[in-house]
Amino acid sequence: MVVPQQEVDRRVALYAQALREGGLRSTHQRMEVAREIAMSDTHPDVEAIYRAVRQRVPTISLDTVYRTVGTLERMGLVERVPICSGATRYDANLEHHHHFVCTGCGIIRDLAGAAFEELEITEAAAGFGRVGQITVQVRGLCNECCGQEQHQEEQHREEPS
Amino acid sequence: MVVPQQEVDRRVALYAQALREGGLRSTHQRMEVAREIAMSDTHPDVEAIYRAVRQRVPTISLDTVYRTVGTLERMGLVERVPICSGATRYDANLEHHHHFVCTGCGIIRDLAGAAFEELEITEAAAGFGRVGQITVQVRGLCNECCGQEQHQEEQHREEPS
DNA sequence: GTTACTGCAAACTTTTTGCACGACA
DNA sequence: TGTCGTGCAAAAAGTTTGCAGTAAC
Numbered sequence: 011m012v013v014p015q016q017e018v019d020r021r022v023a024l025y026a027q028a029l030r031e032g033g034l035r036s037t038h039q040r041m042e043v044a045r046e047i048a049m050s051d052t053h054p055d056v057e058a059i060y061r062a063v064r065q066r067v068p069t070i071s072l073d074t075v076y077r078t079v080g081t082l083e084r085m086g087l088v089e090r091v092p093i094c095s096g097a098t099r100y101d102a103n104l105e106h107h108h109h110f111v112c113t114g115c116g117i118i119r120d121l122a123g124a125a126f127e128e129l130e131i132t133e134a135a136a137g138f139g140r141v142g143q144i145t146v147q148v149r150g151l152c153n154e155c156c157g158q159e160q161h162q163e164e165q166h167r168e169e170p171s
Numbered sequence: 172m173v174v175p176q177q178e179v180d181r182r183v184a185l186y187a188q189a190l191r192e193g194g195l196r197s198t199h200q201r202m203e204v205a206r207e208i209a210m211s212d213t214h215p216d217v218e219a220i221y222r223a224v225r226q227r228v229p230t231i232s233l234d235t236v237y238r239t240v241g242t243l244e245r246m247g248l249v250e251r252v253p254i255c256s257g258a259t260r261y262d263a264n265l266e267h268h269h270h271f272v273c274t275g276c277g278i279i280r281d282l283a284g285a286a287f288e289e290l291e292i293t294e295a296a297a298g299f300g301r302v303g304q305i306t307v308q309v310r311g312l313c314n315e316c317c318g319q320e321q322h323q324e325e326q327h328r329e330e331p332s
Numbered sequence: 333g334t335t336a337c338t339g340c341a342a343a344c345t346t347t348t349t350g351c352a353c354g355a356c357a
Numbered sequence: 358t359g360t361c362g363t364g365c366a367a368a369a370a371g372t373t374t375g376c377a378g379t380a381a382c
Binding site: 033034035037039040069070071072073074077095 | 335336337338339340341347
């Protein structure tokens with residue numbers, strides 16, 4: 011939740027405009043779901059968006075959230091995060107960037123990505139087809155999980171099995 | 172299915188050995204599932220593995236395939252492919268490599284990946300935690316889908332709506 | 333006033349789990 | 358022969374869809 015308020019407002023205004031231009035209605039529910047994704051930098055899944063939005067719109071249903079993220083995705087206003095499995099997670103950051111994925115807790119952080127062109131890879135890919143976007147996924151253990159791991163090791167030394 | 176027979180045999184032998192060393196039994200079903208993943212370079216999902224193995228072991232059940240790929244994954248013998256959504260897909264190629272993902276048909280091809288070190292990204296990631304593997308995902312339209320797109324455009328010119 | 337959108341419920345897909353029988357070591 | 362693995366079935370998790378009432382334009 012550290013996306014600057016100004017950026018959140020900019021994104022929400024963009025969503026409203028895009029919906030209007032697409033001949034769709036900018037309903038209360040749609041705008042709250044859109045705002046929730048725009049506010050978050052933790053790449054929430056549909057369930058997390060649902061829980062958060064329900065604080066403000068208690069009557070919203072899970073399928074409306076599904077339909078709304080589907081609509082936003084189809085309009086190119088949010089993107090899916092390419093991860094291994096589990097629930098689909100969404101990203102409102104449309105600037106070209108990369109991801110740090112924690113293999114422990116699954117948290118995904120954005121890596122502000124400069125344009126990336128590893129020629130060797132791009133050339134190899136060109137053999138398979140027309141190259142679009144190139145994203146880098148860095149897998150590793152986040153600082154929190156590293157801390158927990160050390161903690162457990164210390165406990166292990168104190169009471170060995 | 173263009174993995175060289177020699178490489179397939181090497182992988183299957185490795186799986187059998189790893190199972191034995193892990194105190195697990197190398198059953199008929201497990202070996203056939205393992206062989207199927209080893210043979211394929213199209214990153215099959217569980218359903219595809221099931222269909223293929225059933226040709227040879229008609230009595231195998233889908234949940235055995237799930238359990239087997241789970242076992243192989245836990246032992247580090249196969250890996251999940253990091254994609255956006257849909258069914259989980261598996262990869263027997265443990266060499267460090269990258270992926271070309273077609274946004275049209277979803278086919279995933281391996282990019283024989285030289286060691287990749289984009290310092291800028293690695294440094295940014297180091298702030299989030301301990302960096303493990305770095306993979307690049309190239310999204311684009313594969314040659315087949317490019318061809319179909321052109322074909323459709325030509326038809327459009329012939330009979331415009 | 334239309335028409336699209338929402339909420340409910342039910343279906344569908346993918347994956348996991350409990351249990352009894354069968355097969356591996 | 359003992360124990361692990363398999364097949365069956367049912368359940369769980371994630372997602373989609375049909376329908377009738379509701380709200381946006």
